[in-house]
Amino acid sequence: MKIEEGTVVGLNDNGLVDVKVGRHSDCISCGACDGAQHIVVQALNPVGAKVGQHVKFEMREVNIVIGAFVCFIMPLLVAAAGVFIGRMIAQSQALDVVNLEIAGGIIGFLIGVVGVKLFDRKITNDANARPKIVEVVQGR
Known part of the structure; x- marks a missing residue:
């Protein structure tokens, strides 16, 4: 599992949250994005994080x-x-x-x-x- 950090920027009706993540070496070397300074990912929120909170989230590297x-x-x-x-x-x-x-x-x-x-x-x-x-x- 890969642990990343980001800031919750939005709550969705489907139980997911939008997490704003700063670009890191994996993203910079990929080059698939349009050069955005931040990437927003949707994550499961079992801990009940709120908008504005800084969170740690895990991503399965196999995915x-x-x-x-x-x-x-x-x-x-x-x-x-x-x-x-x-x-x-x-x-x-x-x-x-x-x-x-x-x-x-x-x-x-x-x-x-x-x-x-x-x-x-x-x-x-x-x-x-x-x-x-x-x-x-x-x-x-």
Whole structure:
């Protein structure tokens, strides 16, 4: 588990809170965000933190790794499989290999993008995948 700190900036009706987190080395090296100075994450709030309180929350590192794989690597692997399948079909049917490889790669990539979207929907509704507040930091 990875422990992070942030400030509660909002309470949601669904029992989650918005936590504003300063960028750290992981975020800076990723570069996926638009350069925002702070990131807001939604976290479970079992400790009853209130707006303005500084909190510690935990994130499961395995979720970060799986998310990165699904978003960045999986679509490329599926596209490569599409190229391979396109090549096999072209060779078995005596068709133009290059065109079917390109078509297979595009179709495979689109299937990969749909897979990312489905993964996003699944993980959005999974309470175990969400960050969870573990304590309110006193003296801040």
